Amino acid sequence: MRxxxxxxxxxxxxxxGVGIVFMAxxxxxxxxxxxxxxxxxxxxxxxxxxxxxxxSAFVELLGGAALIVGLGLPVTGVLLFLDMAGAFAFVHADQGLFMVDGNRVRNGYELVVxxxxxxxxxxxxxxxxxTLDQWVIGKRLRRPDDEDEEDAASFVASLRQAETKPVKKPRSPRQLKSPAPAPGPAEAPETSGKDTGVAEGSADDVLVAGRRKSQRRRASTTQPIKRGDDKDPSA
Incomplete structure (x- = not known):
């Protein structure tokens, strides 16, 4: 394993090595x-x-330098390959494999291949x-991905926090408009014995509507009935 x-x-x-040959x-x-x-x-x-x-002149010179520093390797490699493909097709294809065969220079295609x-x-x-592609261009291309990952992580965290918080139920309009509850019998003000009729009547009016009516009935039964037109038969 490498x-x-x-x-x-x-x-x-x-x-x-390849870049130096191209530049030369x-x-x-x-x-x-x-x-x-x-x-x-x-x-x-x-x-x-x-x-x-x-x-061929400028691609070989500049492309060889780009190979050495590792700049734009996908584009540089393709341009240099096309340069060698043209040299093979138009110059070296019919000259055989070897550039030098014995004492003869045959200008074969071994080098261009x-x-x-x-x-x-x-x-x-x-x-x-x-390469420069990894150190410069690759670093700039990776920055937006890291920021997107951080944004996505913060968004997920905010969603989780929203799920853990208790949800308050909204109050109904009926609850909002309902009056405060009336005080109970224990909260009714104490009155003196002298003014029991008036105080009890006012308390009866506040608590129960029917209680005041019963108080009036008791008052009418306890008081004597006066008749203005009755006369003493002995007079």
């Missing part, structure tokens, strides 16, 4: 001049020689973690 730190170190060394070829084309490179491509049968010279496949591997994610 060790992740060891793999990252090996990936850095591989990017360094790109610098060679720029040093010779774009026009001279274009005439060479034209003599080799490359279509659109000027555009091909500009593309190796460089092209390595670029494709880097584009597919084989560049390791020791």
């Amino acid at each position: 060790s992740r730190p060891l793999y990252d170190v090996i990936a850095v060394l591989a990017r360094l 070829h790109g610098w060679q084309k720029i040093e010779a001049g774009i026009n001279e490179t274009s005439r060479t491509f034209d003599g080799l049968g490359v279509p659109l020689p000027t555009a091909a010279a500009v593309y 190796a460089l092209g496949m390595a670029s494709l591997l880097f584009a597919a994610g084989a560049g390791g973690r020791l």
